Amino acid sequence: MKRYNPSDIEPKWQAIWEETNAYVADDTADKPKFYISCMFPYPSGAGMHTGHAFEHAIVDAIARFHRAHGENVLNPMGWDTFGLPAENYAIKTGTAPSEVTKVNIANFKNQIKRMGASIDWSREINTSDPEYYRWTQWIFTEFYKRDLAYQKESLQWWCPVDKTVLANEQVEGGKCWRCGTEVIKKSMKQWFFRITNYAEPLLDEIEDLDWPQKIKTAQTNWIGKSTGAEVEFKVADGDDVITVFTTRPDTIFGATFVVLAPEHPLARTLATDEFKESVETYITDAVKKSEIERMNDTREKTGVFTGSYVVNPANGEKTPVWIADYVLSGYGTGAIMAVPAHDERDFAFAKKYKLPTIQVIAPTITDPKNPPRADKEDTTRIVAQCLVKHPTEDKYLTLKWTKHDWHAFITGGVEDGESIEEAAIREIREETGFKNIIHKRTMPLELNTRFYAAHKDVNRDIAVTVLEFELKDLERVEQKLEAHESFEVIWTDKKDIKNLSPVTELPYIMDWFNGADLLHAGEGKMINSGLFNNRKSEDVREEIVAWLEQEGTGRAKTTYKMRDWLISRQRYWGAPIPIIHCPEHGAVAVPEDQLPVILPEVKDYAPKGDGKSVLASVPEWVKTTCPTCGGAAERETDTMDGYACSSWYLLRYTDPRNAVQAWDPAKANAWSPVDYYVGGDHAVAHLLYVRFWTHVFKEMGLVDFKEPVKKLVYHGYINAEDGSKMSKSKGNVVDPLDVIDQGYGADALRTYLLFMGPVELDAPWDSRGIAGIYRFLNRVWVLGQEFIESDKTFTGNDEAVRRAQHKTIRKVTDDQRRLSFNTAISALMEYTNELYKLKVDGFSDEVWREALGALSRLLAPFAPHMSAELWQQLGNDTSIEEAGWPQWDDALIVSDTMTIIVQVNGKLRAKLVLAADATEEVVKQQALADENVVKFLDDMQPKKVIYISGRLVNIVI
RNA sequence: GCGCGGAUGGUGGAAUUUGGUAGACACGAGAGACUUAAAAUCUCUUGGCCUCACGGUCGUGCGGGUUCAAGUCCCGCUCUGCGCACCA
Numbered sequence A: 001m002k003r004y005n006p007s008d009i010e011p012k013w014q015a016i017w018e019e020t021n022a023y024v025a026d027d028t029a030d031k032p033k034f035y036i037s038c039m040f041p042y043p044s045g046a047g048m049h050t051g052h053a054f055e056h057a058i059v060d061a062i063a064r065f066h067r068a069h070g071e072n073v074l075n076p077m078g079w080d081t082f083g084l085p086a087e088n089y090a091i092k093t094g095t096a097p098s099e100v101t102k103v104n105i106a107n108f109k110n111q112i113k114r115m116g117a118s119i120d121w122s123r124e125i126n127t128s129d130p131e132y133y134r135w136t137q138w139i140f141t142e143f144y145k146r147d148l149a150y151q152k153e154s155l156q157w158w159c160p161v162d163k164t165v166l167a168n169e170q171v172e173g174g175k176c177w178r179c180g181t182e183v184i185k186k187s188m189k190q191w192f193f194r195i196t197n198y199a200e201p202l203l204d205e206i207e208d209l210d211w212p213q214k215i216k217t218a219q220t221n222w223i224g225k226s227t228g229a230e231v232e233f234k235v236a237d238g239d240d241v242i243t244v245f246t247t248r249p250d251t252i253f254g255a256t257f258v259v260l261a262p263e264h265p266l267a268r269t270l271a272t273d274e275f276k277e278s279v280e281t282y283i284t285d286a287v288k289k290s291e292i293e294r295m296n297d298t299r300e301k302t303g304v305f306t307g308s309y310v311v312n313p314a315n316g317e318k319t320p321v322w323i324a325d326y327v328l329s330g331y332g333t334g335a336i337m338a339v340p341a342h343d344e345r346d347f348a349f350a351k352k353y354k355l356p357t358i359q360v361i362a363p364t365i366t367d368p369k370n371p372p373r374a375d376k377e378d379t380t381r382i383v384a385q386c387l388v389k390h391p392t393e394d395k396y397l398t399l400k401w402t403k404h405d406w407h408a409f410i411t412g413g414v415e416d417g418e419s420i421e422e423a424a425i426r427e428i429r430e431e432t433g434f435k436n437i438i439h440k441r442t443m444p445l446e447l448n449t450r451f452y453a454a455h456k457d458v459n460r461d462i463a464v465t466v467l468e469f470e471l472k473d474l475e476r477v478e479q480k481l482e483a484h485e486s487f488e489v490i491w492t493d494k495k496d497i498k499n500l501s502p503v504t505e506l507p508y509i510m511d512w513f514n515g516a517d518l519l520h521a522g523e524g525k526m527i528n529s530g531l532f533n534n535r536k537s538e539d540v541r542e543e544i545v546a547w548l549e550q551e552g553t554g555r556a557k558t559t560y561k562m563r564d565w566l567i568s569r570q571r572y573w574g575a576p577i578p579i580i581h582c583p584e585h586g587a588v589a590v591p592e593d594q595l596p597v598i599l600p601e602v603k604d605y606a607p608k609g610d611g612k613s614v615l616a617s618v619p620e621w622v623k624t625t626c627p628t629c630g631g632a633a634e635r636e637t638d639t640m641d642g643y644a645c646s647s648w649y650l651l652r653y654t655d656p657r658n659a660v661q662a663w664d665p666a667k668a669n670a671w672s673p674v675d676y677y678v679g680g681d682h683a684v685a686h687l688l689y690v691r692f693w694t695h696v697f698k699e700m701g702l703v704d705f706k707e708p709v710k711k712l713v714y715h716g717y718i719n720a721e722d723g724s725k726m727s728k729s730k731g732n733v734v735d736p737l738d739v740i741d742q743g744y745g746a747d748a749l750r751t752y753l754l755f756m757g758p759v760e761l762d763a764p765w766d767s768r769g770i771a772g773i774y775r776f777l778n779r780v781w782v783l784g785q786e787f788i789e790s791d792k793t794f795t796g797n798d799e800a801v802r803r804a805q806h807k808t809i810r811k812v813t814d815d816q817r818r819l820s821f822n823t824a825i826s827a828l829m830e831y832t833n834e835l836y837k838l839k840v841d842g843f844s845d846e847v848w849r850e851a852l853g854a855l856s857r858l859l860a861p862f863a864p865h866m867s868a869e870l871w872q873q874l875g876n877d878t879s880i881e882e883a884g885w886p887q888w889d890d891a892l893i894v895s896d897t898m899t900i901i902v903q904v905n906g907k908l909r910a911k912l913v914l915a916a917d918a919t920e921e922v923v924k925q926q927a928l929a930d931e932n933v934v935k936f937l938d939d940m941q942p943k944k945v946i947y948i949s950g951r952l953v954n955i956v957i
Numbered sequence B: 001g002c003g004c005g006g007a008u009g010g011u012g013g014a015a016u017u018u019g020g021u022a023g024a025c026a027c028g029a030g031a032g033a034c035u036u037a038a039a040a041u042c043u044c045u046u047g048g049c050c051u052c053a054c055g056g057u058c059g060u061g062c063g064g065g066u067u068c069a070a071g072u073c074c075c076g077c078u079c080u081g082c083g084c085a086c087c088a
Helices: A006-019 A050-068 A084-093 A097-114 A130-145 A195-206 A213-223 A249-254 A273-288 A291-296 A344-353 A406-411 A420-432 A449-454 A474-483 A494-498 A537-551 A665-671 A685-700 A736-755 A767-789 A798-817 A821-841 A845-859 A864-873 A920-929 A931-937
Strands: A033-038 A072-074 A149-159 A164-166 A184-193 A225-235 A241-246 A257-260 A303-311 A318-324 A335-338 A382-389 A395-403 A437-442 A465-469 A554-560 A579-582 A586-589 A623-625 A632-635 A674-679 A709-714 A897-904 A907-915 A944-948 A952-956
Touching (some): A006 A864, A050 A072, A050 A097, A050 A674, A050 A736, A050 A798, A225 A249, A241 A257, A318 A344, A335 A344, A736 A864, A767 A845, A798 A845, A907 A920
Parallel strands (some): A033 A674, A674 A709, A897 A952
Antiparallel strands (some): A225 A241, A225 A554, A257 A335, A382 A395, A437 A465, A579 A632, A897 A907
16 A cells, blocks of 8 residues: 655645646636735745744635635735845845845745645746836835825934834834834934825725724724814913814813923913923923833823913813823824813823813713723722612612722721621611612622732722612612712613613712712713703714804814824835935936836945935935936935835736736736735734725726725734744744655645634644644545555445535535634544544445545645545546535435434433434424433423424423 | 733634534543554543442533523623723
8 A cells, every 4th residue: 555655745746736837827717716815925034934834824725725616716926025134134244135035035935835835926026126116116106196105304213223214013112123122213304105195095994894803993993083173272362372182072161271292383482481491391301202201101291381371262261281291292283172070191180280170071970991980090999789679560770889989988987896898888878878788799809009008907808899789668769869860760671681781771879979079081961061061971072063163263173093104214125215306306206217216236235324225325326317307316215115015016916027017907907806815914004005005096097996805814823832932032933844844744734734723813833733634634545545455345334425425525615615724624534534434344436436536625725735646546537626626415414313402401311313304293202201301300290392493302390 | 091802621622604412623641452662553531520330410711690591692700812002
């Protein structure tokens, strides 16, 4: 018998696929198209890791599945080659990045080929190839013409080690994403893409995308839409006007001061003589302080009074103007109206600087997660809840309340000989007038560190009590509750309690919040707000804006957190920005016929640290002529962010060798959008930029769709055996080629990666797990060989073989559709085990040929080499690809018996095997007659017998 | 702090759409067969507890609830992963 030897089989089939161009996508084929792609990798010097291997295993399983269904599959591959690692390597060694890149690509390509990936290599692209970046540059010039690319002097994140500007999303926790150095702010003239123009359309489309919710939420948050209003506060003694942005115009009557960001243009102007010095000092300090320091601050708010006042347009009150760095200059108008009663930050600030507070919203609590509190840091919630039973009817009421000052609650009321617990009950009794309070149980406390620091002797288990009450003097309770305006009593049937969120439907009892200094950030009833009193805050929001608009002091306004996309990089290894600076005509786009602007060869790749790229030190490249006037001019020396190149490559794949256009719209429209886009990184940046560019391309008429990616498949990471992240420095990286060369082969590797768990989950690599998969493939192989070499024939178990076959086809097809590869593979294992059991008596030729043929075709998306080999050995004339996907027949799956589960009171007591056509009557009868059931019935008459057709009987006694 | 997930044996994980046999499939472990021996392969056992066994009983992070029936639905928590973070 031939042994299963992947190192023979795999190279053989890889060679065949290459020679026959088996996976070249045909632009003209008359078949439904299917476009799938992984996120093209940066070919690093370390080579491919198991994460890449996982991604290719996913892509290839899907691609092969669709190909087997007769679809015209486009599965291309390319390289995202611009970037810092190659450049840093060049700085260290003097080797040109293009050379290193070439070597790395060859390495990656070999690895991917040895995985047996069914890729159309004729479409391979490389972003640092001038034939590619020529069109990246062309797109830039088109954007420039449409005013979607512009230059602006601005403070930017600057990495002192990499000596480059970084985009917001490349700064992680105040540190450079590449080298981990703390970044600083530097003012420079930079190029931007106007992505903010597309905030609304990009947001609009998110809902309809077939993407993981996680990614959609991340993008929504990134865009960060807020609707609210701009309101004008006129300076009391002068002509200046401060415009603030707020999302809570309903709180305007509670605005007791106005705060400017230190960078606000009026910040210095408004300082009166008396306060000039302190204002100046504060601003200087704040601006000097890097934003990282601001971030790392304990969030202790600081600020300074200007001495000036503005007029609150709502109530005409004179309102002081402060400067504080908790107000960000880059968002909204860089100025806010502070409403300490209803905003956490303003509250903290007001408390610190003893500024007044005006309550304008009575807190009818609707949000369980935001109960009122005096100050988040100092308090812990005491939640008491009670279930009120109606004395005569079968009705219940749930009441919950919160008390913000829990120090008083616990420590204030303990009397001699009384436990804290008893004190709590007594206090609730006194406060509520509820007499019959039954203490049900005690819950552990949500710890308040500060409290425990002060009260070490308090047993934390009894510090917070949750109490359940039974109330008899209901009338009194109702009176008390109704006396409170914001309280509404809702009676419900017992059944409906589950549907009634007690928190949203039943108000909290507000009487028990003491003191005026409450912070309430939620909604409620308007108070102290003139005409708007007694209305709900969420209802008057728009009316207040309309009113301000009428008065000419405000207007509705929408803002976004998203900023424009900074694309210039002061680095060598990127696509040069195709701009020529002419003393006469300013920044002029390089005309299409002069593209590409080729990246020149240099000797030393190290940035000079002057804020310019190395390109600035190549005078013969910099010096050029203006395309408009022909006069002496200079080239832009910045290069583009690598994300620019990766924002359109999915379109280039559809027409990769086009020398006159970025792509032929007809081809792009025929293939796109991408049906499945597979990756495990780039939740926001890349995926948002591709969407942005595609929206623009649609407007330019270059494509006829807005969204580039229909379905996003977001996979987890493969971790090291101990569950930690694989990393070179830890030395725990698993090299896919090593696994293949150990003798397991690519088929076992691929199958194992998909068997480990659902694609979206992280999973630790298990070197023993792959051995199990190898065993499985070997079992399939051996079964095939036994059949091929056997001269036995036998008929008798054909029906069982057929049933297993068709059941498996249905299950695997289903699982493939929903990308549940792990369960598909386990179904194939079960099928194989079943066939082993059924073969003991010999083989019935045709039935088994079919059964094994189905097995090899079902296995092909995971283990394509062995499947192809087995298929060929079974004597099939056509290739496994041509044979297509096996079909199942439901009629062959149906069994003539069924297994009925018999439960007594919901507990499993017996299993019955009955004829599939047994009537309900018969099934119930059989169930009740079962020995074990009789034992449990114990002569009692069942109250009810429930029958779920074909599944179970539940006998209720 | 806010947002989004997750919690099932010693381990990875199953239980699809619509609540209906919890632990599929594998790994690991234990026992056995073959072998001079080892590897490979094959067979059996494998959630806890009680029982020689038949079987019973508990069991899907915790506390409640709905239901004939809950891993699955509802309410309230705990822990944990990830993303964003002074965005008014």
